Amino acid sequence: MPIGRKPINRDFIMPLNTAALGLPICNLLEEIRARLQEERNLVLEAPTGAGKTTVVPLALLDETWLTNRKIIMLQPRRLAAKNAALRMATLLGESPGQTVGYRMRLDSKTSSATRIEVVTEGILLRMLQDDPSLSDVGLIIFDEFHERSLDGDLGLSLALNARDTFSRSPTLRIMLMSATLGTAALEAFLECKAVKSEGRLFPVEERYGQNSKPRERIVDRVTRSINKALAGHPDSSLLVFLPGQGEIRRTMEQLDPPPGVELRPLYGDLSLGEQQAAIAPCREGRRKVVLATNIAETSLTIDGVDVVIDSGLERKPRFDPQTAMSRLTTVKISQASSVQRKGRAGRLRPGTCYRLWSEAQQEQLAAQDEPEIQSADLSSLALQLFAFGVYDPGELAWLTAPPAGAYQQAIDLLLGLAALEKTDAGLRLTPHGNAMAEISAHPRLAHMLLLGDAVGARETAAHLAAVLSDRDPLSRDSADMRTRLEYLSGEVACPGALRAWEKRTLQLARQLSQQLPKATRPNAGKPSYEQLPGLLLASAYPDRIARQRHSGGYQLANGRSCRFASPNALDKSKWLAVAEVGGVAGRTGDVIRSAAPLDPALFDTLLKPQLSEATIVDWDNKSGRFLAERRTSVGALSLRKVQLDSVSDEARTQRLIELTREANMANLSWSAPCEELRNKVRLMARLESDWPSLESEDLVPTLEDWLAPYLLAVKKLSDLKKLDLYTALESLLSWEQQRRLRAELPERFEVPSGSKVAIDYREDPPILPVKLQEMFGCRDTPSIAGGRIALVVHLLSPAGRPLQVTQDLPSFWNNSYDAVKKEMRGRYPKHPWPDDPLSATPTRFTKHRKQS
DNA sequence: CTCTCCCT
Structure with a gap:
């Protein structure tokens, strides 16, 4: 001790x-x-x-x-x-x-x-x-x-x-x-x-909705339910769970509470004082209706409530690996969540919980909330793992493993921020990434802080990072990030209502600044004061560099479009560095929540690493040839184009492969022999291993490997149809395979009459269409591939109509032949219909020709 | 049809 x-x-x-x-x-x-x-x-x-x-x-x-x-x-x-x-x-x-x-x-x-x-x-x-x-x-x-x-x-x-x-x-x-x-x-x-362990809650009675008007808007249902509960529980205060601010506001507009009832909104964006006011007990003889988001489910407890009304909905962020952005979705709560919400009515005495859904629907709710790891941005997690020397999440035991798509997106982002590099031994943390992991902020912001340090703007970068790592009370009034910087630098006096925010943000900024490596000398060039906010934001969010469209609104480097929610002075700027993008799932276009103007001159200096160059080749109908241009872009935004004098074979081939891939190979000439080759190889692959696949879904991804050599001869778009696809496909087989294919799966099959009948490989198993008379004497079902595939014999009438389809010839002769013979003898009297087909002479001719 | 909650 x-x-x-x-x-x-x-x-x-x-x-x-x-x-x-x-x-x-x-x-x-x-x-x-x-x-x-x-x-x-x-x-x-x-x-x-x-x-x-x-x-x-x-x-x-x-x-x-x-x-x-x-x-x-x-x-x-x-x-x-x-x-x-x-x-x-x-x-x-x-x-x-x-x-x-x-x-x-x-x-x-x-x-x-x-x-x-x-x-x-x-x-x-x-x-x-x-x-x-x-x-x-x-x-x-x-x-x-x-x-x-x-x-x-x-x-x-x-x-x-x-x-x-x-x-x-x-x-x-x-x-x-x-x-x-x-x-x-x-x-x-x-x-x-x-x-x-047992709990210690008072019993809460559950009352389910009738689901009588299933299409009624949630705000209307909640309003009706509140009015009913206020009348039915004349002494009680109510806690109402709604998904978001919008629903809270609209419900308050619709409600006309009786005297003595106070309406109090409660959500996270309110200031601490406003939240406390919502929770505070009422004066004697009065009661309250608290309209709350999920904040009242876990974070804040509201005493004196014994009626809960639960809309059954919540808003949740969902990270989209495609765009590296989270967007909000309104979803049904889980059963666990409904139990928690209900419990809020039984803290001090027994209570009542009204659920605006039916008891049957309750059973269909998910048992529990999805773990956050399943829908979150994983870039911080990935950076932490690398800092711990865990190069693959599979090295750890997980209750729920990080989803592969979001994890890959995180790796891509960290590569883009130069936190990781590719080596022969796989991905490794760079010294820059190591420094990023020391900083307690999102990797994007950590990267921005280090860049800010390198251009001699440590304080401004720290202010920006602090603003962006916490709730931003200014986002409702202003999308311009420079407004925040002016307050934090002291250039403009901060309004009284924002003092608490200012204090905490400056504290955060100081901590972040202290986590940077000790005083490095600025070494990356010096941006002007005006360029700084845009430069810093663009370094953190290169995928959200935005350019104005002629039609208004902006296009982001990640390909999506966005706009300001209301007219904004910032839209005088052709280029923006956008930090936060909002928008509700299902609505078209995103909303710019915060941004700063971006000086495009930076693309030639400090933002040069964000540029990519590519040669774009395309078929030009007017000149009848392929043309190439060198294109410089920021993500999906093209900056400059330069026409090239000639098109290299390599670039043209690459473009042809892209076109072929987009067309799913329908732009090539798939002749009947090509199809037959594909069918035959499929048959062999079923019998033996080591045969290549000629299926489209396997050929399209590997066009570079097998089709590229044949594309060198394609100088015009129309040449594609002349390309010898059969030879290209055949070259996927070894010589030995080509030889065995001919031997095992012959073009033709010699039937007893001596005819060499073409086998139809379009069906599986393949078909042998043959006149019945030509098969006389044949005791075994014809087969190919050394007896491993029995052909489906289509026995034809003299007119070429199928009389019988069989894969069991002996059984046909024994069981069905007599009936066929009886029916056909009258119709085709000139042809032989012997009583004993197995000993008859097979023939492709009529009786007359046979005798002659 | 103006964004849930939380944290280094």
Whole structure:
């Protein structure tokens, strides 16, 4: 025991908890202790109100396996972390910073005596970076793990990895605390059995909607429901869950509340004061209707509410790997979320929850929310992994693995920001990327900070990065990023309402600035003061460099179009560096939320690395030949074109391949022999391995390999049709394969009459169409490929009409021939219809010709 | 038809 640390009187604390607080979790403490004594992983399943956050860490403080190492408890939110530390410290008769401390960005209270640290999830990643073995930590508790935040998932995977990599004794213990749904997956992942606790909520009655007007707008349904509930619960305050600000505003416009009822909006964009006003209790004799977004589901609790009205909807961001942008979508909530929302009505006494959907629909909701890792921007995660020496996410164990598409997008972005480079041994972190990983901001912003430093604009870059890494209260009024910079630099006095924002943003900026490498001398050229905001933003968001269209609006380097939501002074600028783009899924065009003018002269200096050059070749109908031009572009925006004198064979071939690929090879002449070759090779591939595929879906991706040599002769577009496709296809087969193809799958088959009948390879199995009389005496079904493929024999009448289709000739002679003979003898009397076809002489002629 | 929540 460290000198000077007061021994903790657990006997005093625990009875206090049990008796005074009556927390259900207290009955399970002995079991939790016993389990952690034996096992290194534990899942604790406990609903809200069980008291786990306060009681569990304190109860484990004196366990011998801790060997004086710390307990780290993770919280998804700053306020919750601070509150948890405060409650625990109070129970010990201390204040935060003694035995119990907390740490979060820009705010911490810890000391050398601190044994329990409550930290936000992002801090754990920084801790791991400082000490990858976590040598002074004995237990990590992930609280509210069911929320499945990106940092929580990543922190768990990295903590498990740290334990495996630096195995020591006693080992690091890991505990997940989660709400009641979905713990089975956690148990399986950590190979342990959950300890389950009761909750402490009052019963809440669930009332489902009738779904009588399914097409009614959500705002109208909510309005009706609020009016009904206000009448039906004359003394109650209401909490209404809506997806977003728009619905809150429209509902408030429609409502005409009775006297004594106050309407209070509540969402994250409101200032702290406005949020507190929404939560504050009413004056005596009055009641309130709080119209809230998801902020009231987890972050803020509203006391004095015993009726909840749940629209069943929420807005969620969805990262689109195609455009590297997140956009908002309105989606149905999960069952877990509906339980959480309902619980808000039962905190102090029994309550009622109105759900605006039917009981049958409840069953169809997803059981739980999708883990954030499945729909998030993964560029930060990818950079962190590389900084930890994890070059492939597959090296870690994941509860939910990062999706491949978004991960690849993240890698592409990091390559574009020069954080990664390709080497013969695969992708590696560059020194620049290493410096980026040290900075606690999105990789785009970290890159911008380093560039700002290199052009002698460290402070401006830090101000911009700070603005862009947090909620931006100015975005409603102004899209021009320069407005923020003027406030933060002190050039323009900041309005009083923005003082809190200004203070926090400057704090953030200072921290970011301190994370940059020590004073490097500006070495990358000197932009002018006017050029700076645009340059910095364009370095962070090169894919959102935008150029005005003649028709108005802008086109982005990523190919999409966007515009300002309302007339804006910025649209005098032909070029913009756009930072944030908004827009709701399903609506056409995106909205520019923040941007700065961009000086195109920078493309010749500091932004030169963003340019790409390409030779574009195309067929020119007028001159009847291929023309080439050299094109300089920023992403999808073309800057300059220069006509070239001649077209190289290589460039022309490449263009022809593109055209062929776009046409899915329909621009080539697929003759009957080509088709037959393809059919035959398909047959052989079914019988044997090692045959190439001539299917379109396999040929199109490999056009460069097999078609390119034949394209050298194609000087005009019309030459494509003359190209010898058959030879090109055949060359995909080895000589031996070509020989065997002819031997195994012959063009013709010799039937008993001596005719050499063409086999029809268009069907599988192939068809042998032959006059019935020519097959007399044939006891076995004809076959090819050394007897491995029985042909489908189409037995034809003398007029060439199919009489019978069979793959079993003996059975035909035995069973069906007699009936065919009876019917046909009258119609074709000149042809032979013998009683015993197997001993008759096969012939292709009539009786008369046969005799002659 | 003016963007959910959260964090280094």
